[in-house]
Amino acid sequence: MVGDSDSLMNELYNIMAFVLIALPLMAALVFMVLPNLTSKSYWLLSSIISVITFGISVFLFMSYDTLTGGTQFSFTVPWLDQGINISFGLGLTGISASMVLLNGIVLLGACLISGDIEKRGRDFYVLLLTLGGGVFGVFLSSDLFFFFLFYELAVLPMYLLIAVWGSSTDFGSFTRSKEYGAMKLMMVLVAASVLIWVGIIAIFVETYLHGTPTFAFEELRRLSENGLFSVEFQNWVFLCFMIGFGVLSGLWPFHTWSPDGHVAAPTGVSMLHAGVLMKLGAFGIIQIGIVILPLGAQTWMPLLMVLGIVNVIYGAVSAMSQTDLKYIIGYSSVSHMGYVLIGAATLNSIGISGAVLQMFSHGIMTALMFVLVGAIYHRAHTRDIYVLNGLIKTMPHICVLFIIAGFASLGLPGLSGFIAEFLIFLGVIKISFWIAALAVLGAALTAVYILRLIARTIVGPVDSSLSDLPDANIYEKIVSVALASVLVAVGVWPALLLDSINVGVATIMSAL
Amino acid sequence: MQYFWLIPVISFIAFIITSLIGNKILKQAWIFPMLAIVLGLGIYCFGLTEYLQSRFDLEHCFRSSVTGMVGCNYSVEWFTAGVRGADSVNSFLGFTVDPLSLSVAGLAIFVALMVQIYSIGYMKDDPRFAWYYSVQALFISSMILLALSDNFLLLYVAWELVGLCSYLLIGFWYEKPEAKEAAKKAFTVTRLGDVGLLIGILLIWIEVGSFNMSDLFTQVGSGEIASWTIFSISGLLFLGAMGKSAQFPFHVWLPDAMEGPTPVSALIHAATMVAAGVYLVARAYPLFVQSEAMMIIVSCVGLITAIGAALICCVSVDLKRALAYSTISHLGLMMLSLGAFGYTAAILHLLAHGFSKALLFLGSGNIMHSIDDLNINRMGGLKSVLPATTILFCIGALSLAGIPLLSGFWSKDEVIVSIVHNRNIVFAISSMVLVFLSGFYMIRLIIVPFFGSPNRDYSHAHKLPFVMLAPMGVLAVVVVLFGWIALYMPGAPASFGTFLFYSHPKNFHLEPDIAIITLVITLLSFGFGYLIYVKRFSIFQNMRIKARLIIEIVENKYYIDELYQILVDKLVLPAAGLVALFDRILVNDVGINGPGYVTRTVGSIIRHHITGRIYVYLALMTTGMIVLGIIWLGIVIL
């Protein structure tokens, strides 16, 4: 009997990755079938679900064996063995380990923070959990078909989440309605996925014509190493991937969906949007583009690097003159994702591990910022930095954490952003001095707009109209403190993440 | 000595505790930081003793072949990124104990302790008393880390953290618009310099493959690195140093930084943090000396800064700002000294200046505390109101003016000697001018507020508590006595120069001719000041009117702030606005909305072929058939 329970545990252990994806999706399905409950109870239920997924993601992250490396928690079942031959494959790599952890954290935060959703609670949590499940799926898939399926699944709920629960803003000279933001986000992301889709089909066709039709990463990688994909083929397919995935990471000039999406989105959705959704693109470039199409990667990386540096500088400069808190953070995300792209474009292990670390760090940081901005907006009903001022007087908790997040964003050592950016700089300077110099300059520009933001809204004399606003509620406090502690923890002890990231990067490097 | 890492850690813990529970124990919030720093001082003293006694036979200690000093290194791995063994970056948490780090760390701990004691009195009525102490603790933690770190990455970490503390403390009274602007300015300007520092560190890594300082110096020493690279690396590092040490043209932040509480100015913006730039150059000295051009640049920047700031100091009417310019001037002097191969002199001056300037700032804090004003023209005759402060302030000021036997005298003399020996006559004469100017502004700052006739009613002046005067007294004692280590350094063969040196120990020797010349110049400047401010000679008043233009330029700080402001207002912000507009109009409305709009338009145009008339449909079908037929024929023929 002992053996039985052991093997049961083993079984459970092996399908952990599957459980992580299935749990939120199943919960969403159950919510749909369940009789109508109050919004609060849906919130409670989905919070419980997200606590569990958080637990599982921590478990997966902790149990990823950095000594063995490779893909762990593999889980493969045949899905279609006729025709185009697809299997449902999951696996945890060194890189996805930290990404899964990121999503676990941000999803939990987003759920907890969304307790004030009154309108159509059920629909909101169904969509939120679907989004979370989709993101987990992307990070865990070891099969191109399912990777793409989950990728689209993660994009799907965004439209309704923004359009129904979002907010429209009038900026005087122009307006950004929630419908516009949602529609643009959806259309741009799906347009980008057109390119990815074409790329995936092209890869599949190559393998099919070769007589080994497959979507599995491992298999594709092996085929790629055997030289199945010619240089010309790799060049154009990688370009598709680069732009397609790049758009999701806010690649210039296809980035405007992101700030406008933020401006329209409700807090929890903004967190997931900036925190994890934008990471999917970079993850795709690193985990798929580089591994399967290394030659194409080598061809296009200079372009990606240049575009990345444009992202960095352009995003920072744009953020400087924005007046809306969410715009500022949105453009700052564009700028920071530029670092990720640059890091990936270095094609050396330091740059890529920096990029992955930056993905994690930016995810946490920007989620934290959106929690706080959401809290401010919720209370003051404006995000205009010319209207808000001296908030630290009335909302000390929110503001102190905002300052922490801001400093993480400008790359203050001791917070996670610094190590990540620093590693990216190191990776870049091996390639080009001037790009590295511009990247460092970009970090200094970040300081300009973050400090401007702090000086305008957080410190200074306080307006009487803002003087009796309440501080963060208990959930906001919990979430923001937790996120800030992650920032500090990773900043002080980056080896926490870097150990597994290094292993993942080693796998990628061996493909090059 | 191997427990030195505890000093920053204890302070950091104090920071965390105080920031978490500080508000609950508001008036007692100083306890933990104070405890931490006392413990730190204890550890430091033990370590120092251990170092002085047994540095030659400890396991971790060895003599650096480049600097010749004995350094003790302790490190653990921090993180590794990339593929281990192949293409990776390893980073260590390591500290090094050598005379340089011991000196700077000692200065930091000691002054910090004094300032913290002083602050108990000075800050006691502030509602953010606890916050003040917790940031102080963080500052000490990071400052010690800065002084001790053995690699550039860790140094950069600490470098930024002290910048953060400076930011937080300048903006301590953040309700004041000036304070928040000053904080922003300080951080932004130093951050610009840090761009250089960071790129420099990256280049170092590219060249050396490690961040470790001694690795770099070994490679530099063995001549493996091209001179151009050395020049660029040292230049980039120097950019960081310029930012932190407020060297021209990055000096603009320091005067504004005086918006912070006065004890903060004393600790951070006079004694320790601003000296970090000098410390960095001294740290990387093996690198700098390899590049003659860089050394000249360092001297020039130092000289320009020193003279420019000294001139402004001569006309500044705000006591703290005047002191700030004096600080800039002295930092310039240190840079000048470093550039003139006066390594030991610069560090000695760093220490002497640190103690003296801390004393001066605390003195100005006393004035602030009692009469709540800093405009020296509205003071006068303070000596009768604040007698103790007057004496202490005079000690500090005279020390910096270079009056013999006080610590400033020894260090300044040492600096001048190295300038005269290693640089040409222009530098020598300029440094004499500098001596004159510093004597002049110091005597001005003594005469105008403290002596002469009172310009206001002092009846409401607050009394000074003992807790504020006591640390000043201690500092004054140090200021008086400290300079003697120039002649005899305990634990070292002889003078400070045999303890802290570059490449080979050298004894301090008083060069009587130079000493006499500087002394004469200083006294001359005193006399000059006496004539102007006490006797009020009309000839000077006339001169003042005639040289109106020049004085105005100097009073307005050469319009450099305005220039920067114009640059930001007329160039950077409009450019940013333009980019944002470009982003919205072109990238978004045309680039992203455009295709959607085009699709819609095309859709609404082609929909018109569905006219609703059957015969049109049928005609359409027939035409379609014919068109397809033509295409088909084309395909067949081709």
Next chain:
Amino acid sequence: MLELIHFNILSVLLFSVGLYGVLARKSAILIIMAIELMLNAVNINFIAAAAFNHGNGLFTNFDGHILTIFIITIAAAEVGLALALILRIFRNKATVNVDSFDIMKL
């Protein structure tokens, strides 16, 4: 002597006339009639092909004739249905001009 080709030409002409009628007439009934012409062209083709080729190759049975009969039948049904529908619309709109049948367009 009449060849198959002559019948074919006749059929093409008839088909073309029908096509012209379909495109040019505005009355629904005339359009239906024109379509009937086209169907008759089809019938001619079938009958002629079956008659002239009888015995060659696959032309061994009476397929062509049968086809024709079927087509005539179906065409009759079609016309009946069409006329019924036209009647229906005539009751509602009092016109059979197809120009007026454009409530739905674009």
Next chain:
Amino acid sequence: MIPESSNLLLLMPEFVLAGLALVVFASDLIIPEGKKEWVGRLAVMGLIGLLCVTIFSVMGVNEYVYNDFLLVDHYSFVFKIIFITVGILTILISEEFVKENLTSQGEYYGLLLLAILGMNMLIQSQEFLTAYISLELLSFCLYVLVGYSKFNPKSNEAAIKYIIFGTFSSAIFLYGLSMVYSIVGSTQYSDISGTLAASNAMDPVAILGIALIMIGIGFKIGIVPFHAWIPDVYEGAPTPVTAYLAIGAKIAAFAFLARVVIGVMLPAEELWENWQMILAISAVATMLVGNGIAIVQTKVKRMLAYSSIGHSGVLLSAVVVMGSTNGIVIESLGYYLIGYAVTSFAVFSAITAVTYRNGVELIKDFAGLSDQKPLLAASIAIGLFSLAGLPLFVGFTIKFYLFSSIAIGGYLWLAGIAVFASLISLYYYLIMIKSMYVDTASSEVIHNNIIVKWPMKTVILVSIIATIVLGIYPEPLVNQINEISNLFTP
């Protein structure tokens, strides 16, 4: 070699169906007014019975009957099942609509049954005359059904347009057939393909004949440039009939087209190569025109009609690549058709429910539906997301499968355009979803008076569940379809 048999029992489903239709017509005379829904329920029960009959009598059979005129094989079996199921679902969603909006309810169901009969015959015919007659049987029923709303001018107009267009295209089809006949001397697929393949220098008359036949079929599918009737007819027809047109008729037409292409065109390789290009061009035009115009529509049914044109283009792209990779294409085509059917039912059933009482037709009139009738809104939303090709729903999987097989056939660019077209379609689907979920309910249209009875509810739930289940667990279905494709791979 497929054996020939004279076993008329193989046609049992068709006999039963014809009988059922007669019974339904007759029952209409018996069942009193006010209980007419029992006519429909009778038809449903009959069809369910027919489903069993079909499974028991022709499953696994592979034989020619009637002198090679009909082929009872797995292909026709699968499609018969589909047609019957579509018929059942259509009748179920019709019930309330018919009761509220149409007179003479009984014949409605009878005609639907006859249409199914037409489809069944069409799919198993191996000869053009049989095919033509079946097609006309189907079409006649549809002409009547489209115009069934007697007093609705739109319905009348739609019927008139449909019948004129339909007879016109029949004439063209027949003319083409007569030309082919005059060369070949037979109307059997195998004879025609044999002659075409044998003659090296292709006879222009035969080529033109084939072209006209293809055009006739193209009209039924509604590919550009023969698409003009679709929006008007879809809009004017009663909503359940629109659903039937968009789902049943379309599947039948494509199944027929595939059969013709496989039976007639593929053996004549040279001819087919030329045709591939033509069809590809037409497919591109169909996808772009359909989706492009759908963007600017304001009426729901018209928007869906154009969207249906777009889907025809996608399906036609799959037909284009037939030949080179037969098996996988047929598999994906079949899978696509089934997926498209269940998805469309999710949309159309809910739209029928919304329109049966209020007669709303504008997209903006659906505002507030999600608050008042969440199930209907969810059904439409899921269906539209699925049609747009978003995952978890069958739309994603079928598109992925179909596009992959198009690309495997060497037409990656066509697949790319198809993906792009589905991007365009997402835009107008989202507009519809926005109307339902985001916009606040207008005061004029209130959906609260809609009553969703069990037949409708069943269809909605079944189609939602099928949309999801077929999307994430397609293996059994694909295996079934795979059996068909095995028939065509030598």
